[in-house]
Amino acid sequence: MNAPSLKPIVDEPVPQPGRWGAEELARLAAMVTQSSLFYWKGPQTTALLEEFRRLYPLKYAFPCSSGTASLHIALAALRLRPGDEVIVSPITDMGSVIGILYQQGVPVFADLDPRTYNLDPADVSRRITAKTRAIMAVHLAGNPCDLAALSALARRHKVALIEDCAQAWGAKHRGTPVGLIGDFGCYSFNDFKHIACGDGGIVATNHETYGPALTKWGDKSYDRVAGTRAPEELAPNYRISEPQSAVAAAQLGKLKEIVSRRNHAGGLLTSLLADVPALLLPTVADGDTHSYWFYLLRLDLPRLSVSRADFVAALNAEGVAAGAGYIPTTVYQYPVFRNHNFFGGAWPARDHGLTTMDYRQVSCPVAEAIIEDCIVLRLNEAMSDDYIGKVARAMRVVAQRFSK
Numbered sequence: 001m002n003a004p005s006l007k008p009i010v011d012e013p014v015p016q017p018g019r020w021g022a023e024e025l026a027r028l029a030a031m032v033t034q035s036s037l038f039y040w041k042g043p044q045t046t047a048l049l050e051e052f053r054r055l056y057p058l059k060y061a062f063p064c065s066s067g068t069a070s071l072h073i074a075l076a077a078l079r080l081r082p083g084d085e086v087i088v089s090p091i092t093d094m095g096s097v098i099g100i101l102y103q104q105g106v107p108v109f110a111d112l113d114p115r116t117y118n119l120d121p122a123d124v125s126r127r128i129t130a131k132t133r134a135i136m137a138v139h140l141a142g143n144p145c146d147l148a149a150l151s152a153l154a155r156r157h158k159v160a161l162i163e164d165c166a167q168a169w170g171a172k173h174r175g176t177p178v179g180l181i182g183d184f185g186c187y188s189f190n191d192f193k194h195i196a197c198g199d200g201g202i203v204a205t206n207h208e209t210y211g212p213a214l215t216k217w218g219d220k221s222y223d224r225v226a227g228t229r230a231p232e233e234l235a236p237n238y239r240i241s242e243p244q245s246a247v248a249a250a251q252l253g254k255l256k257e258i259v260s261r262r263n264h265a266g267g268l269l270t271s272l273l274a275d276v277p278a279l280l281l282p283t284v285a286d287g288d289t290h291s292y293w294f295y296l297l298r299l300d301l302p303r304l305s306v307s308r309a310d311f312v313a314a315l316n317a318e319g320v321a322a323g324a325g326y327i328p329t330t331v332y333q334y335p336v337f338r339n340h341n342f343f344g345g346a347w348p349a350r351d352h353g354l355t356t357m358d359y360r361q362v363s364c365p366v367a368e369a370i371i372e373d374c375i376v377l378r379l380n381e382a383m384s385d386d387y388i389g390k391v392a393r394a395m396r397v398v399a400q401r402f403s404k
């Protein structure tokens with residue numbers, strides 16, 4: 001009865017939002033009349049800061065070249081010292097950990113909640129040591145972390161809370177935009193994010209200790225405010241430039257609309273599939289707003305008679321834009337970590353006895369299980385209720401076909 005349909009249930013291509021338009025063009029047109037494309041006090045970067053602060057009212061903000069840069073700047077501003085530990089999620093982009101390692105810090109991976117795929121505060125608590133300097137909360141797929149619990153932990157242990165909001169433009173924890181609760185909010189404008197300018201990022205804080213020097217940490221330790229050049233610390237060039245700022249400023253003007261559509265589509269999908277036993281749907285905490293950069297769910301494989309790969313192949317045959325898995329392994333299982341191959345084969349922090357970390361021994365069983373059974377569904381702001389309805393029907397039909 002339940003054989004593959006002759007005609008795919010999702011009988012139309014994935015709707016594509018028009019990502020750039022009149023707003024971006026107007027800013028770019030104004031930009032080409034400028035005499036300089038340098039970011040400092042540039043009109044486009046100034047507009048970007050205004051748009052950002054309208055949504056994220058943080059006192060100090062530095063637009064920079066990427067999300068990776070924004071996180072690295074936050075860690076440098078914290079003045080992370082060699083051997084200091086930063087607790088982070090094992091399912092994330094490399095950008096979350098690159099800055100930790102470049103500051104000679106030690107990423108410490110904590111396990112995840114099985115249904116939000118975000119840091120499990122209880123496991124974070126177990127991994128806090130005298131060397132812990134920060135917790136990095138990655139809002140995976142756009143689902144806010146348990147910031148109440150993580151910020152309480154951070155306060156209790158006097159460590160910083162860094163929010164990696166790269167996937168979570170527009171997401172809110174109990175009504176507060178993500179990035180405002182931790183000590184730093186870090187954001188990405190890379191092309192794949194739902195608010196994008198090709199490449200770019202922003203790091204922001206209200207902290208009076210870390211805030212004033214953010215610009216120096218992303219701009220060679222030059223003091224643009226005072227107009228002096230007497231670098232006191234080693235800092236990279238992570239500057240944004242006016243073309244990127246022009247596009248990013250226009251994009252932020254659309255954030256509310258984009259995220260409300262994504263949030264609606266994701267919520268609709270969850271409600272339509274809630275009674276399908278083989279599908280383990282993402283849970284969103286009461287009062288939180290998920291921005292659904294993508295829709296991440298898990299398969300209850302013991303209930304199914306096929307592998308994840310075959311399940312996803314069947315979904316694809318029904319026209320569903322689904323992928324088997326997100327990243328191929330946890331971050332600590334990547335070759336760079338397994339081989340501790342950070343600096344030309346050396347790892348100064350360990351070679352000098354500042355850490356005994358061995359990434360081959362790390363174990364986060366929940367994260368490893370998620371890697372094995374998760375499915376990524378494409379989701380975007382152009383998807384109508386009718387389209388989401390077809391996706392849900394196809395998911396239900398495939399799940400029934402293969403349920404034991």
Ligand SMILES: *Cc1c(COP(=O)(O)O)cnc(C)c1O
Pocket residue numbers: 065066067068069092093094095096138164166167188189190199200201
């Ligand atoms: C994309 C991403 C980053 C890095 O952003 P880039 O702009 O690509 O450097 C960091 N963390 C997470 C969770 C991301 O998804």
